[in-house]
Structure formats: structure tokens, C-alpha cells
Amino acid sequence: MARDSVIAEQTPQARAAASPPRIGVLGLQGDVREHFAALEHCGAEPVNVRRASELDAVDALVLPGGESTAISKLLEVFELLEPLRARLREGMPAFGSCAGMILLASEVLDTRPDAQHLFGIDMTVRRNAFGRQVDSFETDLRFTGLDDGPVRAVFIRAPWVERAGDGVEVLATVPDGPFAGRIVAVRQGTVLATSFHPEVTGDLRVHRMFVDMVRDL
Template identity: 45%
Template sequence: MVKIGVLALQGAVREHIQSLEACGVEAIAIKHKEELNEIDGLILPGGESTTMRRLLDKYDFMDSLKKFAADGKPMFGTCAGLILLAKNLVGYNEPHIGVMDVTVERNSFGRQVDSFEADLAIRNVATSFPAVFIRAPHIVEAGENVEILAKHEGRIVAARDGQFLGCSFHPELTEDHRFTAYFVEMVKEAKEKTLV
């Protein structure tokens, strides 16, 4: 049985936990860095990336998150979470956690009022997935080993880089749990490898 955490500093934490539970796994709201030791995978939810970074620094999470990544544990960043994972950010010199080989641009689909839904084909997940975009970023560039999973109007909106998964939209805000289930499988596979 895998345990998956949701970083519970800001954002749609409860919805991610409900989505994970709908996929049949134990979900934990992570409020302290020590709790990272108890989980097999971590979701970094949407929210406001600047605020999230402030909270990560305030609660001394950064080094622990980087170690979590270095230990080979899967991480899934949605919306602002994708910004936290990215190695490069347009207009910024420094990344946040900086583990996923992508360049991300913030708010590239406009402001809150420009929020929208779109049906996406997500590779290995769904031919039609209801994606909710709220002040969404997008992936401008992906490294050569990054698998592009979905595009919207020519922009990359979902990708996987080994143990890291990122998307521009909010899969937790729908009743469709297939993308969460895809991450759950990533976590199960990673855990099996460490047990071998």
C-alpha cells in the first residue's frame, strides 16, 4: 500500500486528497517537513507560487523537498506546483525546487477571469479529459528526456520527466480521477523498485 502526501501549505489540498482516496490510496496532508519521511509520493497543489515559495521558506521545506526528489520519490506538480518543480522559469534567475527539466512561464493563459475548461487528450491517460485552467502556466520548453503528455492550442500543458509529473491545469477540481491514478501508478512503480 502506498501513501501519498499533498503539500498542505496552500491551494486545493482537500480536493487532491479526495482524488487520491478515490484512487484507493492513503492520502496525507503534509504540514511539516518531517512528514515527508512517511510518504512514497508527493503532490504539490495549485495555488499562488510566490506565496507557496514564501511558506516553503518559512517552514524550512526546501532542502527536505530536494532530498525527497533526490531519493527518487515521485512528485506531481499541478499549476503552481509545476512552477515549483521546473528547472527554469521565464523571467526569473532562480528556480524553486528545480528538479523537472522544463522551462515554465507563469500566468500564460491570462488572469483569474480568463479561467476556462478544455477537453484534452492526455497520452497514456485519456483521449478526453476535462481540464480546468485557472491562471495557468505552461511549459515553454521541455528537455530531451521529457515526455510530453498533453498540449492545448500548441502549448505544452502536461509532461513527465522520469519520477516528476507536471501539468498546467487542476485535475483535482473534476470528478475525473484518471490523471491522479496515473500518478498513483508512478508512485507504486517507484516503490516497487526500491523494494527490489
């Protein structure tokens, strides 16, 4: 039987399972290109999301690192804030790195009074918790659920999680030094967040974890 005939006879569920997940990258500001490349290497189909119609067409969304207050303002300008909140309430998987973690929080400390956030994870996040740009640093983290050794984490004006709700799984903390024990990676259901930037290191394991989460739905 020809390959096209086999595909035509598959159920819609089987065809969906055989297709790469369509994962949007919020394309308003920040590390959009780096997340695109990481998702492609993990077998997903990345899609630039700047409009509500584009958000409706994806299976999941990545919120990149950047400047959280600028992104929150652009979410309002592009009329994406409420549609994105609605998709998250409906169970859309999401992954936020650095500024994306801030946006996904239910409460944000040390931010502007007019900054918006998405209530995607029951957590309190402190913005710029590790200091200014000159205080950026790298360290190795043990990351729950990832094999093959520690994750090299790059922190750039990064937040940390001050409070993780009862339904939030802590995936990584700073191992030592003045910030030892600070929470820097969490997951609640199908929403994942890191205060560091896995998109800039070439280590694809965090992105692969997220892509696998989307495939498993």
C-alpha cells in the same frame, strides 16, 4: 491459517505491495482538500505534509494548485525547501498541478526574483501564461497514456511549458485556438506535472496514473 498469520509470514516487500501508497499533499496553501479526496478515491493514503518529518514519512508528494510565490515562501518558512529538493533528487515521485508545475520547474519566467523552485523537471515554465483570473477557461485534451477519451482540463491563471528538456515526455498540448500547441502536461521519470487542475473536475484518471506510478516503484 488465520488471516493475521498469513500477513505475518509475508515478506516486507509483499506487505508493502499490499498496503496503499502513502502520498503526501503539500498542505501549505491551495487545493489540498480536493487532492486528498482524489487520492483516497484512487486507493492511496493521503497525508498532510507541512514539516520535514512528515515529508520523510511519505512515498510520494502532490504539490497542489494555488499561488506559486506564496507556496515557495512558505516552503522556506516551514523549512521544507531543501528537504523537498533533496527527496526529489533521491527519486521521490511527485505530481504538481498548476502552481505545483511552476514549483517543479528548473526555470520559471515572469515570476518574482525571490521566488524559489524545486528543479524536479528539466523544463522552463511561464507563470500566468494564459492570462489573469478572468481569462480562465476549459478545454478537452488528448492525454498520452490515458484511455477512455479526452481529459476535461480547467485552466485558472495557469502556466505553460516553454521548454521541455531532452528527458521530458510531453503528455498533452492545447488542441486549438490562440494557444494551440502549448505544452500543458509533462512527465520526467516519476515526476508528473499539469498546468491545469484535474483535482476539480471529478475525472480521476490523472491521479490514478500518478498513484499507479508510485505503486510500480
